[in-house]
Amino acid sequence: MTETSSIYSISAGNSGSPMLTLTALDGARAEIYLHGGHVTSWVPAGGEERLFLSSSSAFGPNSSIRGGVPVIFPQFSNEGPLPKHGFVRRMDWQFVQAHPAEAGVTAILRLQANDESRRIWPFEFLLELAITLGGAQLELALNAANPGTQPFSFTAALHTYLRVADIHTTALGGLGGLPYLDKTGQATQRVQPEGDLRFTSEVDRIYYAATGPLTVREEKRSLQVTTSGFTDTVVWNPWAALNQAMADLEPEGYRRMVCVEAVTVGQPVILRPAQRWQGIQRLTA
Ligand code: TA6
Numbered sequence: 001m002t003e004t005s006s007i008y009s010i011s012a013g014n015s016g017s018p019m020l021t022l023t024a025l026d027g028a029r030a031e032i033y034l035h036g037g038h039v040t041s042w043v044p045a046g047g048e049e050r051l052f053l054s055s056s057s058a059f060g061p062n063s064s065i066r067g068g069v070p071v072i073f074p075q076f077s078n079e080g081p082l083p084k085h086g087f088v089r090r091m092d093w094q095f096v097q098a099h100p101a102e103a104g105v106t107a108i109l110r111l112q113a114n115d116e117s118r119r120i121w122p123f124e125f126l127l128e129l130a131i132t133l134g135g136a137q138l139e140l141a142l143n144a145a146n147p148g149t150q151p152f153s154f155t156a157a158l159h160t161y162l163r164v165a166d167i168h169t170t171a172l173g174g175l176g177g178l179p180y181l182d183k184t185g186q187a188t189q190r191v192q193p194e195g196d197l198r199f200t201s202e203v204d205r206i207y208y209a210a211t212g213p214l215t216v217r218e219e220k221r222s223l224q225v226t227t228s229g230f231t232d233t234v235v236w237n238p239w240a241a242l243n244q245a246m247a248d249l250e251p252e253g254y255r256r257m258v259c260v261e262a263v264t265v266g267q268p269v270i271l272r273p274a275q276r277w278q279g280i281q282r283l284t285a
Pocket of ligand 1: 077084085159183204234235236261
């Protein structure tokens with residue numbers, strides 16, 4: 001299974017699952033499982049790991065990886081009749097190519113409609129994930145196309161798990177004063193007071209029509225999150241009780257993660273035959 005060039009290699013990752021390693025000339029590095037088209041590690045040039053990956057995560061067929069950047073399509077969460085967060089995070093994507101880019105290095109992964117997807121969702125789709133890294137930045141561009149003859153509508157997300165040293169001393173800037181749907185308990189519409197979001201209990205929020213820029217501030221470092229194409233932002237931390245109930249989230253894992261998600265859920269996208277859509281999330285350390 002090993003395939004190598006100076007900028008990428010494909011080898012056996014956890015549970016023997018095929019894993020692409022991308023390395024830019026400046027040393028920036030990412031690991032991506034073909035299962036789910038799932039980025040699980042990102043280390044900026046001269047920096048340290050910026051993504052959270054649960055040490056209790058499953059990696060096998062039909063499972064979804066807990067951490068990194070799950071690709072959510074064609075349904076965000078339980079907002080529709082399909083399995084929660086859709087199905088592409090559980091499917092094996094195809095590695096198309098990796099090449100040098102102005103910003104460093106880009107890899108392209110692809111997933112298209114197949115017998116299994118048609119049993120769940122009877123539409124023809126083509127997804128491409130372009131992963132570009134170099135310097136202090138990771139850019140993930142999710143491209144969806146409709147090569148079929150029927151229109152379809154979808155919601156989608158890059159469900160990014162950021163690694164933090166301690167959630168108790170982490171703050172998220174860029175959402176102050178905005179309305180959000182609080183999904184902890186009974187879904188309730190609320191407004192965040194001005195200022196940073198701090199974490200003291202479970203957080204599960206959809207900020208509709210909110211796209212940042214956002215800043216994750218920690219005691220010793222910060223990270224900027226920008227998007228284009230996506231319309232909404234979701235912030236999630238399960239906190240202690242839910243963490244305990246999740247077999248694939250390592251003990252106390254909630255302390256070391258926060259999900260800052262680029263999402264399109266408020267207004268589903270309608271793709272007619274031959275139309276394309278693109279959503280991008282950029283992380284800058
Ligand atoms: O995006 C936030 C969310 O929908 C939360 O409600 C929480 O359930 C999380 O995603 C994880 O979902 P998962 O299906 O991966 O356990």
